[in-house]
Amino acid sequence: MKSANSYVYDSQGWGYEIAFRKNSDTNGYWRYTDGQKDDYSIVNVGMDITPKTVKFQPDKETSLTYKKSTFSPSESPVYDSIKGNLLIAGGALGSSNSSVYNKFINLAGGKQAKIGIVPAASTKFDSSSHFKEDLIKYGMKAENIEVLPISNHDFKGTSENESNWKANMNSDKLAQKVKGLTGIWFVGGDQTLITGSLRNENGSDSKVLQAIWHMYKNGAVLGGTSAGAAIMSNTMLAGGDSYGALSYGFTDTYDDMNQQEGGPAYLEKGLGFFQYGLVDQHFDNKARLGRLIATAYEKGNKNQLSYGIDEDTAMVVNNKEKQIEVVGRGGITLVDLAKVQANDKFPSDYKNILISCITPGDKVNMTTKEIVINPAKTSTRKNEYYSEKIGPNTGLFSPHGVLRKFLAYDLIDNAQSKEIKSYAFNQNKGFELTFRKSAESNGYWAYTDGQKDDYSIVKVTLDIKPIKVAIK
Numbered sequence: 001m002k003s004a005n006s007y008v009y010d011s012q013g014w015g016y017e018i019a020f021r022k023n024s025d026t027n028g029y030w031r032y033t034d035g036q037k038d039d040y041s042i043v044n045v046g047m048d049i050t051p052k053t054v055k056f057q058p059d060k061e062t063s064l065t066y067k068k069s070t071f072s073p074s075e076s077p078v079y080d081s082i083k084g085n086l087l088i089a090g091g092a093l094g095s096s097n098s099s100v101y102n103k104f105i106n107l108a109g110g111k112q113a114k115i116g117i118v119p120a121a122s123t124k125f126d127s128s129s130h131f132k133e134d135l136i137k138y139g140m141k142a143e144n145i146e147v148l149p150i151s152n153h154d155f156k157g158t159s160e161n162e163s164n165w166k167a168n169m170n171s172d173k174l175a176q177k178v179k180g181l182t183g184i185w186f187v188g189g190d191q192t193l194i195t196g197s198l199r200n201e202n203g204s205d206s207k208v209l210q211a212i213w214h215m216y217k218n219g220a221v222l223g224g225t226s227a228g229a230a231i232m233s234n235t236m237l238a239g240g241d242s243y244g245a246l247s248y249g250f251t252d253t254y255d256d257m258n259q260q261e262g263g264p265a266y267l268e269k270g271l272g273f274f275q276y277g278l279v280d281q282h283f284d285n286k287a288r289l290g291r292l293i294a295t296a297y298e299k300g301n302k303n304q305l306s307y308g309i310d311e312d313t314a315m316v317v318n319n320k321e322k323q324i325e326v327v328g329r330g331g332i333t334l335v336d337l338a339k340v341q342a343n344d345k346f347p348s349d350y351k352n353i354l355i356s357c358i359t360p361g362d363k364v365n366m367t368t369k370e371i372v373i374n375p376a377k378t379s380t381r382k383n384e385y386y387s388e389k390i391g392p393n394t395g396l397f398s399p400h401g402v403l404r405k406f407l408a409y410d411l412i413d414n415a416q417s418k419e420i421k422s423y424a425f426n427q428n429k430g431f432e433l434t435f436r437k438s439a440e441s442n443g444y445w446a447y448t449d450g451q452k453d454d455y456s457i458v459k460v461t462l463d464i465k466p467i468k469v470a471i472k
Helices: 098-107 126-137 162-170 172-179 191-198 207-217 242-248 257-261 289-299 403-412
Strands: 003-009 014-033 037-058 085-089 115-118 145-147 183-186 221-225 235-239 265-269 305-309 313-318 323-328 332-336 350-358 363-365 419-426 429-436 442-448 452-471
Touching: 003 037, 085 098, 098 126, 098 183, 098 221, 098 313, 098 323, 115 126, 126 145, 162 172, 162 191, 162 207, 172 207, 183 207, 191 207, 191 235, 191 265, 235 257, 235 289, 242 289, 242 419, 242 429, 265 289, 289 305, 289 332, 289 350, 305 313, 350 403, 403 419, 403 442, 403 452, 419 452
Parallel strands: 085 221, 115 145, 115 183, 183 221
Antiparallel strands: 003 014, 014 037, 037 452, 085 313, 235 265, 305 332, 313 323, 323 363, 332 350, 350 452, 419 429, 429 452, 442 452
């Protein structure tokens, strides 16, 4: 990529193009910090600002590019009496995020828990080694934590050829060891490497995967981050972004991890530990709302919620209580398609999607969809803090770019706003997103961690419309 453009404009379409480009002295510098958080420094990027007008018209030709999914997973076994729990982290989990680590340790039985780490998703041991070090930092004994020899590929920087571990998925000895654990953790990377390391060539469960199910059903906790979160659903999101999924639909081919960052959606069969809908991860940072909606509409159960988990945040699933809670530093977006209206002749044209955003201290019943808000928060309905007219939200000069903040400041806590719009487009095609207050909409607010605004948002209505874009 040599250049990237962003736009800002008013409701009449008058605005500016902001063009960023690489120069001969442009450079970037990267490292992981605080666990697996990407930390970038960027120098000498060129920026040009040019006045532009932007016009939108409905696009009735999306069927020319949109491909429906041919993915058809076999049904995951359903167990009515799963005694174990899940801790599903959205990626970029900070080593300093004590609430997530302590929750996982407590669900596993406390500091005497026995934890197995599955390294399969990564191409290096670093993620597994660092997670083990973090567990020790939070009080666990090193001898009670083991990186399990589960992989279908070799790891970089080791003397052993770990691709030979593929046979371990049907090792009676390893399966027996797994049954004695009280917790399993799946590290991040490529989710297809996890499923490929635990399923036989014919798609059946290996002996080790059967052992993981055994421990889970009998009270153990299963946790994972990023790729380790993606595997939790029966239908696993493995590739694509929001624009690609809405524009082009789905693809049947998967090449490598780069496909996770863009293009049509790619689905595979997950491990099915989470029995109550679809899960997507890196939700705030990678803007995956469109990808989750497209997948849930085609392959989800519309009577169930779909869940988008932010980075450095975990969704804790209590199977006994049929309830989830939010733990960590971000939020979870809930997508409800029970009342959705769509026209199959014009793909990605949706009306009446319900969106809710919840944060730590909030809980949701997975079967009734009842949302219980942290009692420390106060309702914003008829008590809005803001009263301003809001223009369209898109591009780097627009405030509140993260979904939850956009909905909170511009819609739900704004007395003058009944609806707000956002746009996503590439060259001459894209999508208009209209978020509307309904009779059921509400917001809840509190200060947390000093004076940080913490909002929860309930039942905002979303319409998505394909558009043609003219920029002059």
